[in-house]
Amino acid sequence: MHFGLSRPQELLQRSLRELLERDSPVERVREIGALDGEERTAAAASLLTALAEQGALGILVPERDGGAGGSLLDATVIAQEFGRALAPIAFHEAWVLGALLLAASEDRGARARSSGLAEGKAANREVGIAPAALQLAVAAGGFRLEGRALRGRGVVAAGPDSDLLAVVADGEVRHLVIAPAASEGIEHRAIESIDLTRPLWSVGCEAPLPVDDATGEERGFGVRILGEPIDPATIRRAVDAARIALAADLVGAARRALEIAVAYSLERRQFGRVVGSYQAIKHLCAERAAALEPVQAMLWQAAHAWDQRDPDAAWLAPLLKAHAAEVASETVTQATQVFGGMGFTWECDAHLYFKRVAQSRQLLGSPVELRAEAARVRYGEIGAAR
Numbered sequence: 001m002h003f004g005l006s007r008p009q010e011l012l013q014r015s016l017r018e019l020l021e022r023d024s025p026v027e028r029v030r031e032i033g034a035l036d037g038e039e040r041t042a043a044a045a046s047l048l049t050a051l052a053e054q055g056a057l058g059i060l061v062p063e064r065d066g067g068a069g070g071s072l073l074d075a076t077v078i079a080q081e082f083g084r085a086l087a088p089i090a091f092h093e094a095w096v097l098g099a100l101l102l103a104a105s106e107d108r109g110a111r112a113r114s115s116g117l118a119e120g121k122a123a124n125r126e127v128g129i130a131p132a133a134l135q136l137a138v139a140a141g142g143f144r145l146e147g148r149a150l151r152g153r154g155v156v157a158a159g160p161d162s163d164l165l166a167v168v169a170d171g172e173v174r175h176l177v178i179a180p181a182a183s184e185g186i187e188h189r190a191i192e193s194i195d196l197t198r199p200l201w202s203v204g205c206e207a208p209l210p211v212d213d214a215t216g217e218e219r220g221f222g223v224r225i226l227g228e229p230i231d232p233a234t235i236r237r238a239v240d241a242a243r244i245a246l247a248a249d250l251v252g253a254a255r256r257a258l259e260i261a262v263a264y265s266l267e268r269r270q271f272g273r274v275v276g277s278y279q280a281i282k283h284l285c286a287e288r289a290a291a292l293e294p295v296q297a298m299l300w301q302a303a304h305a306w307d308q309r310d311p312d313a314a315w316l317a318p319l320l321k322a323h324a325a326e327v328a329s330e331t332v333t334q335a336t337q338v339f340g341g342m343g344f345t346w347e348c349d350a351h352l353y354f355k356r357v358a359q360s361r362q363l364l365g366s367p368v369e370l371r372a373e374a375a376r377v378r379y380g381e382i383g384a385a386r
Contacts, residue, residue: 005077005300013077016056020085023050026349029086033196040199044088048120058118060099060241065111067099067118072241073303079245080299083252083360086352088197092249092364097242104234105176107227113178174235176226195359197352237306240317243364244302247324250360251295254328254335257353258288261335281338288331295320295327315377318370325361332357 005013024047032043051057059075061067068074075096082091089095095117102114191200262285265276275281302320305313336343336350343350365373 005073009074009077012074013081016054016078016081017084019050019054020081020087023047024085024087026086026352029088029197029352032088045120047087048089052118052120057095057120058099060096060103061114061118062103065103065114065118067114071303071307072096072244073300073307075241075245076248076299076303079248080252083249083254083356084256086197086253086356090198092242092245096245097238100238100241101176101230101235102226104230104238105227107176109178109224110176110226174230174232176230178224178226193359194355197356198359200359236314239364240313241306243317243321243370244299244306246360246364247295247299247302247321250321250324250328250357251292251299253353253356253360254288254292254331257332257335257350257357258285258292260349261285261338265338275338284334284338288334291327292331295324298323315374318365318377319374321364322367322370322374325357325367328357329361 032040035043048057055068056078058067059070059078060072061069063069075091079091079096081087082089099114099117102110102117105111189201193200262276265281265285266274268275276285298316298320302313302316304310305316332350332354336348336354339348339350342348345351361367364370
């Protein structure tokens with residue numbers, strides 16, 4: 001039995017790597033990271049267009065909506081390359097989590113937005129998910145949206161030019177709600193982040209915001225419910241997919257950080273020898289490469305299990321993300337130290353990988369939280385609901 005990637009997946013990996021090396025080298029990532037607002041959106045637009053033309057952004061969008069209708073394993077291959085290249089997009093959030101939730105809705109508005117994701121027209125209008133921090137309450141004359149959610153922990157959208165795609169609770173029922181950034185009453189707040197490749201924002205409304213109801217009647221509020229309530233199992237499955245994609249990003253970033261550290265160790269000379277010839281450096285790099293291999297295997301296993309709707313995917317996803325975060329964190333730390341004091345300077349690329357991994361470690365749950373969740377699912381506390 002063949003346990004590796006298929007030939008088409010290998011070709012996808014190779015072609016995407018070539019595209020990112022050409023259109024989004026680290027120098028370009030640094031330039032985009034230094035920009036704000038509309039300037040950042042414009043700078044990232046050309047990259048998103050190129051990725052859309054290659055089919056990378058629509059990999060999980062159904063074919064009926066103009067996407068590839070691919071598997072999560074395909075998306076994982078893409079996510080790993082994005083991590084390797086420090087691509088300045090939150091792929092796990094918009095094009096995995098958002099795409100899967102939009103696909104679960106039969107609403108025409110949802111399908112139109114799903115198509116926009118596949119075509120790269122979303123520009124930096126990344127979609128995110130907000131849990132119960134944003135509440136959908138019954139009010140006189142319809143529904144209203146209120147509260148605030150933080151991207152990453154509560155998972156919300158990427159900025160003032162973003163659409164907010166929120167899963168919000170009305171009692172025990174969860175609805176998919178779309179709130180364009182231009183909606184009056186929607187407020188975005190920038191949050192200082194160590195990772196300049198993926199900025200953080202919180203989104204919310206200080207006062208209750210009226211919402212167009214699910215009947216299709218739009219009363220001009222701009223914020224509306226998409227389709228029927230979503231099954232909680234569908235939401236959990238989408239979150240698991242995003243965790244697997246984020247784990248792939250972690251592995252890709254860690255592998256690349258180790259590669260540049262090894263390359264540096266074979267060039268830097270000290271006491272008449274390249275530093276890579278010293279046992280301390282050799283062992284450090286070899287140990288980190290050996291630690292990454294099992295995580296890579298676990299990544300493919302989790303993605304395959306998710307695609308096959310294997311019940312084990314429900315605990316594999318959080319466990320994978322927890323383990324990938326810890327192994328990647330140790331790898332980028334050691335890789336940075338190979339550079340010596342220079343590794344912590346702004347001019348060295350190592351710190352960019354260190355910071356991306358540090359932020360990803362906390363997104364969609366910390367290792368401690370995810371291991372506790374995996375244990376609960378594995379031993380039946382919430383597993384039956386899946």
